Amino acid sequence: MIGIVGAGAFGTALAVALGREGREVRLWARDPDHIAEIARAGTNAARLPGVVLPKTVSVTAEISDLAGADAVLLSLPMQALRAFLSANPSLNGLPLVACCKGVDLVTLKGPTALIKATCPASTFAILTGPSFAADIARGLPTALTLACAEGEVLQHLLATPSLRLYRTSDVIGAELGGALKNVIAIATGIVMGAGLGDSARAALMTRGYAEMTRLAMALGGRAETLAGLSGFGDLVLTCTSTQSRNFRFGHALGAGKLFDPKATVEGAATAIAVTNMANTLQIEMPITSMISALISEQITLPQAISALLSRPLKQE
Structure with a gap:
């Protein structure tokens, strides 16, 4: 049974x-x-x-x-x-x-x-x-x-x-892949809701994947796990489909619309928790930190977008 x-x-x-x-x-x-x-x-x-x-x-x-x-x-x-x-x-x-x-x-x-x-x-x-x-x-x-x-x-x-x-x-890698992709899905939803386009979504997914991998490896996860179903696979699904509550939540934020308060949006709480974790470990996670600050109403949507677009240019 x-x-x-x-x-x-x-x-x-x-x-x-x-x-x-x-x-x-x-x-x-x-x-x-x-x-x-x-x-x-x-x-x-x-x-x-x-x-x-x-x-x-x-x-x-x-x-x-x-x-x-x-x-x-x-x-x-x-x-x-x-x-x-x-x-x-x-x-x-x-x-x-x-x-x-x-x-x-x-x-x-x-x-x-x-x-x-x-x-x-x-x-x-x-x-x-x-x-x-x-x-x-x-x-x-x-x-x-x-x-x-x-x-x-x-x-x-x-x-x-x-x-x-x-x-x-690799339990750590699988867990963090599933958790962090929800945060990136919110971010890509914001991009699409704000009308920033598919090119911006692709860039955000790519940089978000880098964040996911960086934290997972720092905590003992394996890069190949993040490249699999529980990381990259789940990221693609939730960042490109309106069936994803996290994406729809972000889309509503980006479009300045209300979202169903009864719906469970796991990425919202995860963004806050992971930002606290990353700060303690001194791991740079700009997208996750931006989502955390936005959800906590520490910054506005225009400020969040401006902060990401004004980050220093560096080698990929």
């Missing part, structure tokens, strides 16, 4: 993809009313409309129903993960796979470090890479990175014919 924590769009999509292959899946959500509606309708219309849950997928509001799972996928917003793990010690000892992207604002830790700190008896991994929930749920070809120390068993457990998983032992 595979447990999935979080009945949002991504958690539901994973449940559908795995359940479609005949695997027993238990999908957990905190809200009993939400779970009751999913059970009644056989679909999670509020988060993933038009997608029917396979019969092998059951839903629950009881965390105890995940006991004995072969793996538990944690599909929660990054800023909610630490509190959830602390409040549910019964998960300690189960294989836990983080499916969130970001850096915790309080501890400046990534998802696997939070798992290690709160559930020391658990093996941990992170599932990350270029993917949209709607594509996974529809069975469209998707390739992701599964990062863990020894992940061959998990790789075979969680892969499907349309959901291909590539394994790496």
